[in-house]
Amino acid sequence: MSLLVFDIDNTLADTKGELMKRVAGFTETIYPFPLSADFFEMNPDVLLGAEAFEDAAETLQRLNKAGSKIMYVTARPPWFKSLTRHWLMLNGFPLATIICTSNKREVVERFKPSLLVDDAPYEIERVIDLVEVLVPAKPYNEGYVNRFESWAVFPQLG
Secondary structure (H helix, E strand, O other): OOEEEEOOEOOOEOHHHHHHHHOOOOOOOOOOOOOOOOHHHHOHHHHHHOOEOOOHHHHHHHHHHOOOEEEEEEOOOHHHHHHHHHHHHHOOOOOOEEEEOOOHHHHHHHHOOOEEEOOOHHHHHHHOOOOOEEEEOOHHHOOOOOEEOOHHHOOOOO
16 A cells, blocks of 8 residues: 655645735745745634645545555644644545644655655655655746646556
8 A cells, every 4th residue: 555645735725826815915936925924823714715726636535545545744833733634624635644744854754655746846855855756737846857737637656
């Protein structure tokens, strides 16, 4: 059984789209966009209001039913874990372990997944020597191999 690890924000959830609606001047051309350290604590509705990317939940459900173990690893703060679980459930994602951490490399070293799916260049750079990384294509992560344009064309695994 393979372990597949998925980031949430801007990988499964269109957090940037929600920020564009709510934060004046927000743009994807500045990455990461400077937000106050307590922004999400003061505005949890941004994370809860983010839409799931089309076909993402269906893809993870298919992988789960095919025997892959799913794990969510997010840089969201630990206090947001139950709300994250609620968002995943509401959006049809499979139930799975959620790890909130600022150190995804440590998680990859500990659990040794066969695959990580993440959009953030700084996260990709920290783990690319340890695990295969699939990258949902965004303007800020051009140049990485294994990019995919939509969840509908997510690479077949196994």
